[in-house]
Amino acid sequence: MGVPVTEAARDGITYLMIAAAVPLAIDGASTMNRKSVRVVTVIITLLAAVSFAVLFLAARGVSSLSVERIGLASMMALSIGVSMGFVLGLGGRGVKMVWLLYVALLLACVLITGSRGGLILLAALVGVVGASRNARVPASKLFLGLVVCASGIVAALMVAAPNLTSAGFLQSRIDASILVMTEGAGQDTSGYIRARATGFALDAWNRYPILGVGLGHRFPDPTPGGYMVDFQLDTAATFLAKFGLIGTVLLFIALALIATPAFRVHKNLQPRLPEQAMMTGALAVWVATLIFGAPTEDKGFSLAVLMCLLMLASAFRTKPSLEDLAASPDEQLPTPVGGTSYLISARKAIKFTRPTPAAKL
Numbered sequence: 001m002g003v004p005v006t007e008a009a010r011d012g013i014t015y016l017m018i019a020a021a022v023p024l025a026i027d028g029a030s031t032m033n034r035k036s037v038r039v040v041t042v043i044i045t046l047l048a049a050v051s052f053a054v055l056f057l058a059a060r061g062v063s064s065l066s067v068e069r070i071g072l073a074s075m076m077a078l079s080i081g082v083s084m085g086f087v088l089g090l091g092g093r094g095v096k097m098v099w100l101l102y103v104a105l106l107l108a109c110v111l112i113t114g115s116r117g118g119l120i121l122l123a124a125l126v127g128v129v130g131a132s133r134n135a136r137v138p139a140s141k142l143f144l145g146l147v148v149c150a151s152g153i154v155a156a157l158m159v160a161a162p163n164l165t166s167a168g169f170l171q172s173r174i175d176a177s178i179l180v181m182t183e184g185a186g187q188d189t190s191g192y193i194r195a196r197a198t199g200f201a202l203d204a205w206n207r208y209p210i211l212g213v214g215l216g217h218r219f220p221d222p223t224p225g226g227y228m229v230d231f232q233l234d235t236a237a238t239f240l241a242k243f244g245l246i247g248t249v250l251l252f253i254a255l256a257l258i259a260t261p262a263f264r265v266h267k268n269l270q271p272r273l274p275e276q277a278m279m280t281g282a283l284a285v286w287v288a289t290l291i292f293g294a295p296t297e298d299k300g301f302s303l304a305v306l307m308c309l310l311m312l313a314s315a316f317r318t319k320p321s322l323e324d325l326a327a328s329p330d331e332q333l334p335t336p337v338g339g340t341s342y343l344i345s346a347r348k349a350i351k352f353t354r355p356t357p358a359a360k361l
Contacts, residue, residue, distance in 0.1 A: 003214060003215070003216035003217060004216065007215075007216035007218075007231075008214070008215040008216030009216075010216070010231070011215040011216045011217075011231040012215040012216070013299075014296065014297065014298075014299050014301070014302060015215075015251075015296065017299065017302035017303075018255075018258075018296065018301065018302040018305055019254075020302070021258075021302050021303075021305040021306035021309060022258065022309060024306055024310075025306055025308075025309030025310040025312075025313050026309075026313055028310050028313070028314075029310055029313030029314040029316075029317055030317075032310065032314050033314055033317070034275070034311070034314050034315050036314075037307070037310050037311050037314045038084065038088075038311075040307075041080060041081060041084060041307050041311070042081065042102065044077065044081075044303065044307065045077060045078050045080070045081030045106060046081075046105070046106070047070075047071050047072070048071065048072055048073065048074045048077040048078060048081075048300055048303075049078055049081075049105070049106045049109035049110065050070065050071075050109055051069065051070050051071035051072055051073040051074075052073040052074065052075060052078075052109055052110055052113070053109040053110070053112055053113055053164070054067060054068065054069065054070050054073070055068065055069050055073040056073070056113035056114075056115065057112070057113055057164060057165060060113065060114065062114075062165045063164065063165065065164060072299065072300055072303070073300075074298050074299060074300020074301075074303065075110060075115075075117070075118065075121070075298065075300070076285075076286070076289070076295050076298040076300040076301040076303075076304050077298075077300030077301075077303045077304050078106050078110070078121060078300075078304075079121065079124065079281075079282040079285035079286060079304050080278065080279075080281075080282045080304045080307045080308050080311075081102075081103075081106050082103050082106055082107070082121045082122075082124045082281070082282075082285070083124040083127065083128060083277075083278045083279070083280075083281025083282045083284075083285070084099075084278045084281075084311075085099045085100065085102045085103035085106070086099075086100075086103060086124055086125060086128050086137060086145060086281060087128050087135075087136070087137060087274050087277045087278050087281065088274070089102075089103065089145065090128075090137040090138075090141040090142070090144070090145045091128075091132070091135060091136065091137050091274055091277070092132070092135075092274075095141065095144060095145075095148075097148065100145060100148040100149055100152065101148070101152050103149050103152075104148070104149045104150075104151075104152025104153045104156060105152065105156060106121070107119075107121060107122075107149065107153050108152070108153045108156035108157055108160070111153060111157065112156075112157055112160055112161060112164065112165065116190075117292050120285060120288045120289055120291070120292065121285055122146075123284045123285045123287070123288035124281035124282065124284055124285050125137070125142055125145070125146075125281070125284075126281075126284045126288075127277070127280040127281035127282070127283055127284030127285070128277045128278070128280065128281040128284075129142060130277065134272045134277075135272050135273060135274040135276070135277055136272075136274075136277045137277070192224075193222050193223055193224075193234070194222070194234050194235060194292065194293075196222035196224075197219075197222040197233040197234050197235040197237075198233075198235040198237050199222075200219055200220055200222060200233060200241075201219070201233050201235050201237035201238050201240065201241040202237050202240070202241070204217070204219070204241040205237065205240040205241045205244065208244055209240075209244055209245060210244045210245055210246055211243070211244040211246060211247060212240065212241055212242045212243045212244035212247055212248075213241060213242060214242065214243075215231075215242065216231070217231070217241075217242065218230060218231060219231070219232070219233050219241070222234075231297075232293075232294070232297040233293070234292060234293040235293055235294070236290040236291075236293060236294055238293065238294040238297060239251065239294055239296075251296075255296075258305060258309070259279070259283055261276070261279070261309065261312050262276050262279035262280045262283060262308070262312070263276070263280070264276075273312065273315045273316075274315075275308075275311040275312045275315040276312065278308065278311060279308040279309075279311070279312060282304055282308055286301070286304075
């Protein structure tokens with residue numbers, strides 16, 4: 001397509017990072033346990049959430065802060081954090097408020113920018129719901145989780161909005177949302193821009209239907225009167241435009257293989273890992289994001305994939321916690337690498353050792 005190598009490399013680095021997430025997760029799990037991975041995930045997602053708020057408030061010209069960027073601003077990176085918070089907050093026995101408030105803080109950082117798309121993160125609930133015996137969130141707790149998160153979000157916005165945004169900004173965004181709901185999507189500027197972006201992407205795909213225009217191609221700005229060009233468009237049709245039919249199919253096959261550990265069940269490993277529920281929750285967010293665009297175009301997507309796989313790999317290598325024992329009193333927990341297995345009875349845990357192959361993703 002005559003695209004400079006540097007341009008193709010800049011555009012393709014996101015996809016190289018996704019591929020690199022697999023070996024990095026396997027290597028990282030050799031030195032990190034479940035607890036340390038969760039701590040790192042909390043730190044990374046909080047930083048990504050705050051960075052998102054700072055960047056997009058500055059981009060909208062409503063920020064009262066003196067900085068415009070402090071790190072990787074990514075909504076996709078938050079997908080694993082939100083999913084983890086719901087699983088740990090609502091799974092097992094009782095409700096852990098601190099995890100639900102953590103989820104509320106992540107969502108508040110996105111919503112304070114006026115981005116309605118941030119609500120797509122709640123799709124994680126669809127991915128984590130299920131039977132408690134499968135280390136998932138029972139449906140009976142979903143409403144409580146939503147109430148706690150909504151309360152936390154409102155409280156956070158009431159405190160932060162007057163200090164971080166210009167007067168009336170959030171109210172204007174709320175009014176715009178109400179207008180869209182009452183008078184239809186035709187009143188939504190964002191929806192109009194996204195429709196134009198889809199048209200640009202499909203035009204590019206029509207010209208090169210098999211292999212697409214390739215990496216490094218710059219698309220026109222779909223904003224009316226816009227003059228800037230970029231590597232991506234806010235539409236799922238970006239996949240077809242860039243990679244064509246063949247490339248899109250191969251890409252989705254690769255992503256499906258990466259997601260396989262979230263659904264894999266070994267006959268001798270019961271119950272399923274809570275980390276599997278966390279990954280399916282993140283996966284639900286990624287799928288839901290297709291409504292607005294291509295999740296893989298967000299550089300934080302590769303970070304989310306890395307954390308998902310790192311959680312799973314470390315869980316297979318880690319001794320079950322007391323929380324696991326309490327949540328699954330009559331089941332056998334996963335066998336960690338090294339051959340030590342833990343068979344849990346209703347009254348006590350019986351530890352025994354046997355040779356086992358290394359746990360695989």
